[in-house]
Amino acid sequence: MTTASESINPGGGERRLHPWSWLFVLIQQLKSFALPLLVLLFTGRGNSWELWGLAGGGVLVLVSLLQYFFYRFRVEGDGIVIRSGVFQKSHRHIPYQRVHNVALHQSLLHRVFGVAEVRLESAGGMKPEAEMRVLSLADAHALEELVRAQGADAPSTGEDGATAAPESRVLLSMPTTEVIKLGLISNRGVVAVAAAFGLLAQADMLDVLVEPWARDAVDWGRNQHLDWIGWLIGAALLLLFFVVAMRLLSVALALLQFHGFTLTEQGRRLSAQRGLLTRLRANMPRSRIQAWSLREGLLYRWFGRQGLRVDSASIDTANDQRSLRDLAPLATPTAMDALIQHLLPVGRWPMQAWRRLHYRAWRRQFTFPAVLSVVLAGALTWFHGLPGLAALALVPVFLVRAIVWARYAGWSEEAGVIAVREGWLDKRWRFAEVRKIQSLSLMQSPIDRYHGMATLLMDTVGASPFDPPLRIRYLPAEEAMALRDQLAATMDTPAIPARTAA
Structure with missing residues (x-):
């Protein structure tokens, strides 16, 4: 068996994790029981049966430690082979072509011991292909470089058989003042x-x-x-x-x-590292970006800044700190436009030909909050008398909001890129390449049908449930159907027939 001190090279023997790996496995398991333990300490009533649950947790910790001792991995020419499991054995072969993101996680304790957690992510599934807790920092970097060199976006080999690694280029760096x-x-x-x-x-x-x-x-x-x-x-x-x-x-x-956020580009891969106490580094191919979300809230405009997030075709969640979703947390509009234009494979940013929504779109934005304000005013007046009518002051505010929102909102389709913009105080742009749209849905509520409107929903891989969806609301019905057919003609998947909301 190859020892952890030897370098990682294809064709070597099986390797164990770092000798201190058991400690970090133990800490990870104890974190799972930290909150229940605190609740028992502060709110427990002395029931002895609750301690049995903690004893069961101790058994799980022991099982996790045994799983570490049975964890082995081997680096081969076409992928990584992992053997794990105590009673239920697992033998997995992970091809380099399947790995699209290598995430490195280094907490303060990791840095003290000179180790890092490594997570190999693919384009699908709900779990990473492999989690190595932990490797030495040198082995973690070596494995990251190996996967990057052998992966789907690896540079081509020249006639002499040598592969020249592309130079790394810094796309965005955030000093401490920008982080503040x-x-x-x-x-x-x-x-x-x-x-x-x-x-x-x-x-x-x-x-x-x-x-x-x-x-x-x-x-x-x-x-x-x-x-x-x-x-x-x-x-x-x-x-x-x-x-x-x-x-x-x-x-x-x-x-x-x-802290220390730096976005770099090496060939066709993007890499970002950040963190003060816990250093995180994640990378992914540029081709895995599915959709873009650009935000400019009121405070953003006061500071002259914007924020950019992306949806990627790898397994990450909105709450996962190790994901590369925050591509550019903060930058000036000029720098942000230049970054998007550089990374967007097709089209041009910022887009020029913006089209308006239905001329009655402001009514759809105004009706529901206005009715809600009237109902609230009626309820407050019933219980508290005439002062409850003050809630009606919200109606003109909602009217101004609806008018400003409708004047700004719009959509554009240029050179294979579809974009939507919305907002009044908090402005957002959501856009994606047409060829990366997975499905199209045309929706109409009864109110939409009365006004002759429809909403076109465009679904992409990796869309976050916490970000606004890629959709065009309050389009004229005929225009929405024509746009759906136009987009469907350039997609690999057929359009979904129109459905009526309940």
Whole structure:
């Protein structure tokens, strides 16, 4: 058996993981039981049967450690062979051509021990082709270079049999100041605060830690002898404190996640590395990009920045920190346009010929929130009297929003690229190559049929459920059907017949 200290080369013997691998397997298993353990410590009522569950968890940890000792891998000329399993043996052969992403994960503890986790991802399935926890950092880099050199996007071999590795080019680099701006713009702190509030509420500590702060702020305002104005000042100061705290938390999370972000290109592969304490590196072929999502919210415009995310044909989820979904977290509009134009295989960006939606599109955006405001005003008036009518002030706001949204919204199809733009304060562009669309769906609700409208939904591989879908809403029905037929003619899959929403 080849030892872990020997270099990784095709044709060698079987190899084990790093000698410290058992420690990281143990830590990973303990993480799975950290939350139940904390809940038992803070909210447990002393039931002895709950400890049996922890004992069962200890057995699972032991099984995981045994799985490590039975894990072997061998590098061959056409792929990687992995043997694993204690009682249920597994023998897998993973061809290099099947691997589309090699993700390296290095936490602070990994860096102390000089190791890294390696994950080999393919274009399909819900699990990675292989997870190696852990390899030495040198072996991890060697395996990454080997897969890159032998994979589907490997450079061609010359007449003399030598393969020249393409030069690496930096496409985007984010200094610390840009990462701080990303934290100020994003709302990452809101999610963390919501999770903290949920944990405190579960542990019955919300009243102890939060309520005194709120009471002191309101009492301070009342003590200023300004009647209700003092109460409002106290509430406003408390709100300001939470807003500032969430922004500072967002900046801290952005620094932890995106510090040192660098997007590089080597041949036909993209690679990104980032992270302050935990260093992450992921790469994928450019050809695996299926759809693009460009965002420019209100805070983005104030800072003169945009954000770019992509859907790829490899297994990643929106919450997976090791994915290459955030292709360009923050950049100026000029730099973002240049990056998209460079990476987009066909077409031209920014697109020029934008077409408007149905002339009654603003009504569809206005009707539902307006009706909801009227119902809310009626309910508040029923329970609280005439002050409840203040909810009707939302109606003109929704009207302005609908008009501005309809004026800006549109779609474009140029040189094999289909694009949609929407928004009023938070503007978004969603676009993809027509040849990468997997299916087309034409949808009409009863209200759409009344107004002569239809929605064209275009599905691509790897679309995130947390991002807006690639769709054109409120198209004239005839125009939607004509566009569906036009796009279907350039796709490998047939169009889906129109269906009516319930």
